[in-house]
Amino acid sequence: MSVSIRVDWDEAAIHRLLYAPSGLVHRKVSDVTETVADRCRVLAPNRDGTLRASIKTAVRVSGTKVVGHVYSDLDYSVYVQRGTGLYGPIGRPIRPRRSRFLVFDVGGQTVFAREVRGTPPQPFMLEALRAGSPWPVVALPA
Known part of the structure; x- marks a missing residue:
C-alpha cells in the first residue's frame, strides 16, 4: 500500500x-x-x-x-564613535597640514596648538x- x-x-x-x-x-x-x-x-x-x-x-x-x-x-558621528588622533584608528596626534598651528575656539577663546591628542572613542x-x-x-x- x-x-x-x-x-x-x-x-x-x-x-x-x-x-x-x-x-x-x-x-x-x-x-x-x-x-x-x-x-x-x-x-x-x-x-x-x-x-x-x-x-x-x-x-x-x-x-x-x-x-x-x-x-x-552627521559628518562627525563616525569620529565620535571611533575616536580621533591618538585614540582613533590612525593612532597618532593631529597636526596641521598647511600651517604651523591648529586654530580653534574653546569656550569663546581662540586656541593655537602645534598638535592635539584627539578624542577618545565613545x-x-x-x-x-x-x-x-x-x-x-x-x-x-x-
Whole structure:
C-alpha cells in the first residue's frame, strides 16, 4: 500500500510573511531596529542634542535578507564613535597640514596648538546594538 502526500506552498504568502512590511520578519527587524535606535539616543554624547536628534532608522530588503539600519548622517558621528588622533584608528596626534598651528575656539577663546591628542572613542552605537539586539553582536575591525 502506498500513500502519497502532496504539499502545495503558497509562495506569495510566504514571501509576504518574510519580506512585506506587514510580515512577521520585517516587523521583528523593525522593532529591534527602533529599540537599538532608542538606546543610541540615550547613550549618545549630548553636548547640544544634535547628534542624538540625527539618529535615524531604515529597514530594507536586500536579496533574501531583511536588514535594519541605525545611522546618523552627521559628518562627525563616525569620529565620535571611533575616536580621533591618538585614540582613533590612525593612532597618532593631529597636526596641521598647511600651517604651523591648529586654530580653534574653546569656550569663546581662540586656541593655537602645534598638535592635539584627539578624542577618545565613545562607541555608543555598538553599545546600543549589544544592549538592544536579541542576536549576538560581534564588532568587526575598522
